[in-house]
Amino acid sequence: xxxxxxxxxxxxxxxxxxxxxxxxxxxxxxxxxxxxxxxxxxxxxxxxxxxxxxxxxxxxxxxxxxxxxxxxxxxxxxxxxxxxxxxxxxxxxxxxxxxxxxxxxxxxxxxxxxxxxxxxxxxxxxxxxxxxxxxxxxxxxxxxxxxxxxxxxxxxxxxxxxxxxxxxxxxxxxxxxxxxxxxxxxxxxxxxxxxxxxxxxxxxxxxxxxxxxxxxxxxxxxxxxxxxxxxxxxxxxxxxxxxxxxxxxxxxxxxxxxxxxxxxxxxxxxxxxxxxxxxxxxxxxxxxxxxxxxxxxxxxxxxxxxxxxxxxxxxxxxxxxxxxxxxxxxxxxxxxxxxxxxxxxxxxxxxxxxxxxxxxxxxxxxxxxxxxxxxxxxxxxxxxxxxxxxxxxxxxxxxxxxxxxxxxxxxxxxxxxxxxxxxxxxxxxxxxxxxxxxxxxxxxxxxxxxxxxxxxxxxxxxxxxxxxxxxxxxxxxxxxxxxxxxxxxxxxxxxxxxxxxxxxxxxxxxxxxxxxxxxxxxxxxxxxxxxxxxxxxxxxxxxxxxxxxxxxxxxxxxxxxxxxxxxxxxxxxxxxxxxxxxxxxxxxxxxxxxxxxxxxxxxxxxxxxxxxxxxxxxxxxxxxxxxxxxxxxxxxxxxxxxxxxxxxxxxxxxxxxxxxxxxxxxxxxxxxxxxxxxx
Ligand code: IVH
Numbered sequence: 001x002x003x004x005x006x007x008x009x010x011x012x013x014x015x016x017x018x019x020x021x022x023x024x025x026x027x028x029x030x031x032x033x034x035x036x037x038x039x040x041x042x043x044x045x046x047x048x049x050x051x052x053x054x055x056x057x058x059x060x061x062x063x064x065x066x067x068x069x070x071x072x073x074x075x076x077x078x079x080x081x082x083x084x085x086x087x088x089x090x091x092x093x094x095x096x097x098x099x100x101x102x103x104x105x106x107x108x109x110x111x112x113x114x115x116x117x118x119x120x121x122x123x124x125x126x127x128x129x130x131x132x133x134x135x136x137x138x139x140x141x142x143x144x145x146x147x148x149x150x151x152x153x154x155x156x157x158x159x160x161x162x163x164x165x166x167x168x169x170x171x172x173x174x175x176x177x178x179x180x181x182x183x184x185x186x187x188x189x190x191x192x193x194x195x196x197x198x199x200x201x202x203x204x205x206x207x208x209x210x211x212x213x214x215x216x217x218x219x220x221x222x223x224x225x226x227x228x229x230x231x232x233x234x235x236x237x238x239x240x241x242x243x244x245x246x247x248x249x250x251x252x253x254x255x256x257x258x259x260x261x262x263x264x265x266x267x268x269x270x271x272x273x274x275x276x277x278x279x280x281x282x283x284x285x286x287x288x289x290x291x292x293x294x295x296x297x298x299x300x301x302x303x304x305x306x307x308x309x310x311x312x313x314x315x316x317x318x319x320x321x322x323x324x325x326x327x328x329x330x331x332x333x334x335x336x337x338x339x340x341x342x343x344x345x346x347x348x349x350x351x352x353x354x355x356x357x358x359x360x361x362x363x364x365x366x367x368x369x370x371x372x373x374x375x376x377x378x379x380x381x382x383x384x385x386x387x388x389x390x391x392x393x394x395x396x397x398x399x400x401x402x403x404x405x406x407x408x409x410x411x412x413x414x415x416x417x418x419x420x421x422x423x424x425x426x427x428x429x430x431x432x433x434x435x436x437x438x439x440x441x442x443x444x445x446x447x448x449x450x451x452x453x454x455x456x457x458x459x460x461x462x463x464x465x466x467x468x469x470x471x472x473x474x475x476x477x478x479x480x481x482x483x484x485x486x487x488x489x490x491x492x493x494x495x496x497x498x499x500x501x502x503x504x505x506x507x508x509x510x511x512x513x514x515x516x517x518x519x520x521x522x523x524x525x526x527x528x529x530x531x532x533x534x535x536x537x538x539x540x541x542x543x544x545x546x547x548x549x550x551x552x553x554x555x556x557x558x559x560x561x562x563x564x565x566x567x568x569x570x571x572x573x574x575x576x577x578x579x580x581x582x583x584x585x586x587x588x589x590x591x592x593x594x595x596x597x598x599x600x601x602x603x604x605x606x607x608x609x610x611x612x613x614x615x616x617x618x619x620x621x622x623x624x625x626x627x628x629x630x631x632x633x634x635x636x637x638x639x640x641x642x643x644x645x646x647x648x649x650x651x652x653x654x655x656x657x658x659x660x661x662x663x664x665x666x667x668x669x670x671x672x673x674x675x676x677x678x679x
Contacts, residue, residue: 004045008052011042013656015058016158023154023221024252033644055150056129056158063151063212070143070210073134077228079120079171080139081305082288082312088267091289094311095263100292101308104677107262109292111239112269113225114218114256114284117313118203119174121149122228125168128159135207148207149174151216154223160250165235170246176203177282178380180219192362197388198319198378199283224251225288238292253320256280258427259292270313275314283380286314319378321391322346324371327358327402331410333438334518335425339364339402341375341387349379356385361404362422368392370399378653420555430470430572437463439516443471447522448514449506452499453492461485463621471514472575474500508535508583515573518559526613527551528560530620533586535573539564550625594623595670601626604648605643607660610674612640616662622670630655 039058041206046053053060085091093662098108120136133149135142149155152174159168160177176184182197185609188195198201206218224246227235236242240259241382247253260269268290273287288572291297291309318451323344330338337356346353356377358364367390369375374394379385404424408415424488426432430439443458444451451474460554462468466482477500483493506514512535520528527550532538538560546557563569601624603615630637630649637643637650637657650657658666 004049005052008042008045011038011045012057014038014157015042016160019058019153020156020160024250031644033648036645036648040288058157061151061153061157061216063214063216064147066211066213067147068210070145070208073132073137073142075122075134075137075140075142075228077169078305079122079136079140079142079228080302080307082310083306084286085311091263091266091270091311092314094289095266096158096310098300100298108296109238109258110262110266111243111290112258112260113254113288113290114264114273115282115286115288115314116173116175116223116225116254117198117200117283117285118173119207121145121172121174121198121207121222123149123155123170123172123222124229125159125164125170128162128164130155130157143208145207147212148209148215149222151212152220152222153251154221156249156250161248164249165230166646167229167231167234169230170224170251171226171228172222172224172251173204174207174220174222175199175282176206176218176220179281184218189359189363192366195366195388198375198380212461221301222252223254225254235294237294239290239294239297240292242294266313274315283318284315286312288312296492309641314345316350318349318378318380319388320348321374321376322353324369324373324375324387326371327364329405329409330364330427331408331432331434333435335428335435336369336433337404337415337424337426338359341369343375343377346377348377348385351379353377353379353385356387358387361417361424362423364402370395371399372396372399408432411659426604429566429568431568436469438527439472440468440474442516443514444474444503445514448510449503450510451496451503453496454499457484458482458496459489469496470575471572472579475504475576475579504580504582506581506583508533508586510578511535511581511583512538515563515569517563519556520560522613523616524551526617527620529586530617539570539573551664594621597623599624600633601636601638602628602630602634602646603638603640604646605640607638607640607663609660609664614674618667618672618674621672631659637667 015035018030018038032273042057043059046057046059065196068406083480085094095108099105101638122134122136122142123130124132130150131146132144137143150157175201176199178199181196181202184202195315196205202218202642203220206215209215224243227242236245240257243253243257258269260266270287273284277284289311291300297307297309300390302308306436324341325344326342328340328342330340332338339361339430341356343354343356343357346607358367358369364675365587367387369390372395374391375387376389376391377385378388404415404417406415407413408426408428411426411428411432411434413423413426413432416427417424426435428435430436437460439455440463441615443449444454444459462482468474469604477497479493479497482488482496483490507529509526512520512528513522531549532541541560542559543561546552546560547554596619601619603612603619608617619626627634630646630653632653634650634653637646637655639647639650639657640660647657667674
């Protein structure tokens with residue numbers, strides 16, 4: 001081997017191993033940054049020497065050119081379907097049929113596996129290299145989706161080891177894990193795109209893309225469950241051993257798989273997995289039981305398109321149809337008004353469901369839901385039941401359109417809906433009972449006024465019993481009524497009153513954050529405080545002055561203006577200041593004292609001597625803009641311990657990198673000595 005081919009082989013082997021550890025075993029062996037580094041090294045060599053590129057190279061997963069249509073694939077060994085069992089009786093019948101046909105009284109060994117809710121796929125390997133991927137289709141003919149399956153990281157492009165049959169067809173399920181499905185739908189919802197009804201449809205839709213780059217962007221996984229064609233080698237005598245062999249060749253097999261004895265073992269397994277179903281990170285719609293002995297499977301054979309030696313014992317359905325009887329509008333903690341569907345009670349996913357969230361009015365519009373409609377309800381696991389579809393064919397003539405109320409159902413303030421936002425909100429703010437408690441909880445929280453001992457439950461009790469109604473009321477509280485609250489005594493009440501008084505000494509940034517201005521989080525509050533130095537100039541700031549603040553765009557700026565323009569907010573602030581809330585003045589550094597003006601810095605990793613927020617504040621004091629991601633516009637990166645992909649990217653782009661010591665030096669050069677000031 002030449003040096004280069006040796007280097008390529010080594011990089012590929014390292015990447016394949018890392019990929020296998022990460023996607024097949026769920027046990028990452030190297031940090032992402034190291035993987036990226038090795039990948040880019042290989043990619044660079046391959047770019048310079050395209051003649052060395054092979055289809056099994058890890059660089060070849062990303063997705064090639066789009067197809068105009070899928071070609072057809074004949075399955076030499078048909079891809080079968082399964083008969084169903086819905087209860088114990090069906091399972092006993094299945095077991096009895098098998099024993100009768102085998103003419104035996106022996107207890108049968110069954111291999112048990114979760115029935116993954118995805119798409120059946122066949123993968124063909126020639127001399128250990130993936131050469132074809134196909135859908136099941138009608139069982140005899142499927143579609144060639146080779147380009148798409150190559151993008152799925154848990155599918156080996158090349159088998160591990162060297163003891164494999166020259167021709168090997170592995171079958172299994174491509175599925176989308178629950179978390180990936182939720183993220184995909186959340187993104188679609190944010191973009192106003194159509195949502196997928198369930199992970200199975202999402203997996204099917206993702207696999208049937210003509211452009212493999214689209215498939216590559218979807219979080220798909222593959223888990224194998226059976227053998228198709230095999231030539232040139234003997235396979236083990238038991239199905240369970242075949243699966244174990246697949247694992248050794250680099251495939252993902254289901255860790256829940258188990259061999260049991262007789263139908264009693266199957267029923268126990270079914271119960272155990274039913275308990276575990278919600279905790280699994282992928283969806284299953286039942287259990288597949290298979291006679292473990294391949295020779296017995298062969299004796300049993302098939303009836304129509306299903307084997308006699310296997311059955312799917314189904315779980316209760318997670319999707320059902322019912323009637324949408326009414327809509328109620330609930331007011332949430334930020335004033336968000338959420339339509340909630342009242343349903344004709346229906347048993348779905350193991351429980352009776354009578355409510356479902358509709359998220360917002362865009363969702364109502366997207367679904368085109370009307371009162372009186374038949375709707376498909378989905379309740380997967382512990383998640384809140386959702387309406388995934390309206391059955392338009394069943395729409396009654398008197399179905400009623402749903403519209404947003406003009407007034408808040410709790411406080412009768414106006415409901416506002418900004419065009420760019422999906423959510424409608426009550427404008428009542430602290431006046432609205434639904435929002436008051438949450439506003440006070442936020443005000444007291446650690447990153448806000450940091451009132452030790454004032455937890456959520458206590459705020460609720462104090463509001464419910466009429467002791468507080470506003471932020472300012474907190475500062476008028478006395479220990480006596482507090483001591484009467486649940487789980488409080490005199491001592492804890494006194495401690496709380498002391499903590500409330502202590503919170504009067506704060507910082508401008510914390511105070512701004514505590515006010516609960518929409519879209520003003522900790523970082524924005526800090527930027528506003530740093531920029532304006534005090535409350536007065538901020539309250540009066542016009543739009544263009546706000547837009548000059550780091551990371552403040554037109555939406556945030558408008559929220560700030562609206563907040564201070566509201567007379568009742570102004571009253572709240574005046575009162576708090578009168579009560580004695582105060583903060584140290586911030587020196588606003590003149591532009592001439594800002595040596596890093598116009599430069600963009602990024603902070604990553606863990607700094608030993610300060611938090612990242614503190615590092616950011618220092619950089620901002622020096623005039624730098626602090627961004628969250630590294631790009632060609634970044635001037636320098638501050639990298640603490642365990643810096644990951646941002647560090648690699650900065651190195652790749654040749655950007656200056658400061659470690660913590662170099663950063664401290666940089667600060668002191670510009671007159672900042674960390675650790676000087678008291679907190
Ligand atoms: S075995 C001859 N095992 O269920 C047996 N199927 O209706 C063929 N499925 O199309 C299938 N998990 O997509 C088998 N552990 C598992 C499975 C499984 C899911 C799907 C498969 C098949 C359908 C059967």
